Amino acid sequence: MTEPLFLAPVFHQKIWGGRKLETEFGYQIPDGKIGELWAISAHPNGPNKIENGPLAGKTLDRAWAEDQAYFGHQKGKVFPLLTKILDANDSLSVQVHPDDAYAAAHERPGELGKTECWYVISAEPGSYLIYGHHAKTRQELADMIHRGDWEHLLRKVPVKTGDFVYVPSGTIHALNKGIMVLETQQSSDTTYRLYDYDRTDAQGHKRELHLQQSIDTTNVPNVDPKLDIQTEQADDATITTYVQPPISPFFAVQRIQLNGKLQQQAQAPYTLVSVLAGSGEFIADGKAFAIKKGTHFLIPNQIKSWQFTGDLEMITSEPGPKA
Structure with a gap:
């Protein structure tokens, strides 16, 4: 595994x-x-x-x-x-x-x-x-x-x-x-x-x-980027997507606020995860890993689906097409 x-x-x-x-x-x-x-x-x-x-x-x-x-x-x-x-x-x-x-x-x-x-x-x-x-x-x-x-x-x-x-x-x-x-x-x-x-x-x-x-x-004149921030509910989580391609060609970034369970499927070759608050578990292939505030990890390509459980605030990111 x-x-x-x-x-x-x-x-x-x-x-x-x-x-x-x-x-x-x-x-x-x-x-x-x-x-x-x-x-x-x-x-x-x-x-x-x-x-x-x-x-x-x-x-x-x-x-x-x-x-x-x-x-x-x-x-x-x-x-x-x-x-x-x-x-x-x-x-x-x-x-x-x-x-x-x-x-x-x-x-x-x-x-x-x-x-x-x-x-x-x-x-x-x-x-x-x-x-x-x-x-x-x-x-x-x-x-x-x-x-x-x-x-x-x-x-x-x-x-x-x-x-x-x-x-x-x-x-x-x-x-x-x-x-x-x-x-x-x-x-x-x-x-x-x-x-x-x-x-x-x-x-x-x-x-x-x-x-x-x-x-x-420096970019001249300065032009602020126009973001399309989107929020959705998935299982027991609120997921906010802050940036993604094409606005951000190098990475996509999301915030996950979870109280319960969240099932996810891989959308990119790998995913980066940083836990900002709370504690819980990351579960993949039937094995659970404890995670808590201050934990940082990478979900590799071999893991195609996973579950988060617990009371967690996380920032996740994925590489974009120009990464």
């Missing part, structure tokens, strides 16, 4: 990180400012180790390269998705990510572009995002960036717990203080910083900025 692939978390220190991954999720995290949990990752900067089954001990990138039956024999050279939880104890840098073509031309071999999205796990009252900009032309964008005219360039958008935000490549953005999100993204670690609040690290150094890359890759 093929089992789901449960994954050991990978933690990253960040200048803007905090301790909520420990206090809110119960993870045993390293000392310091921990900003990111890489939950389902095959990226070389933080691949997860598989904890169970025939592939136990392998990292997800090795499994992708050596055990393609688990992923439906996909053609891509790299596992295309990455799931994170981010704890913004302070504001992140104002940044933008490249598309696939720019990343292929300017970054390390195999690096993808980065379209991403956020499900807001929690947001303190008054929280907001930087999302988009007001420049009408690329020259105006460049002039405002070089002048540091952030007040007139950047859009501030209020955000609250339970919101969903889609961030295509080329979108200027930043999480701000007091926000925790689950992020679904292309498997990329490329970030171009426009502005970092003139912060310094423990050694007094400012982080690198990438002004020309930001100017080159």
Whole structure:
């Protein structure tokens, strides 16, 4: 019998990180400012180790390269998705990510572009995002960036717990203080910083900025994506589909709110699952696996149908046609 692939978390220190991954999720995290949990990752900067089954001990990138039956024999050279939880104890840098073509031309071999999205796990009252900009032309964008005219360039958008935000490549953005999100993204670690609040690290150094890359890759003028968010009832669950192809060519993302049982059939070569609240079981081929808040796993291609039971809130994702 093929089992789901449960994954050991990978933690990253960040200048803007905090301790909520420990206090809110119960993870045993390293000392310091921990900003990111890489939950389902095959990226070389933080691949997860598989904890169970025939592939136990392998990292997800090795499994992708050596055990393609688990992923439906996909053609891509790299596992295309990455799931994170981010704890913004302070504001992140104002940044933008490249598309696939720019990343292929300017970054390390195999690096993808980065379209991403956020499900807001929690947001303190008054929280907001930087999302988009007001420049009408690329020259105006460049002039405002070089002048540091952030007040007139950047859009501030209020955000609250339970919101969903889609961030295509080329979108200027930043999480701000007091926000925790689950992020679904292309498997990329490329970030171009426009502005970092003139912060310094423990050694007094400012982080690198990438002004020309930001100017080159930002979408001008800014156009917000139009989402078609859909909600349906299935068994004892409410399923909200936030994005899917063709609006989102790289991934589909859903939220499952379950109190009871939910039977599902595979709709993609594999499915990624992150449990945000509650506890229950994942059942496949007559075998049950306990899952709870903070569990992350991948449903491989060999599992064609499964059942969730319990009281659970989950975010699931699947690769899109361009993944």
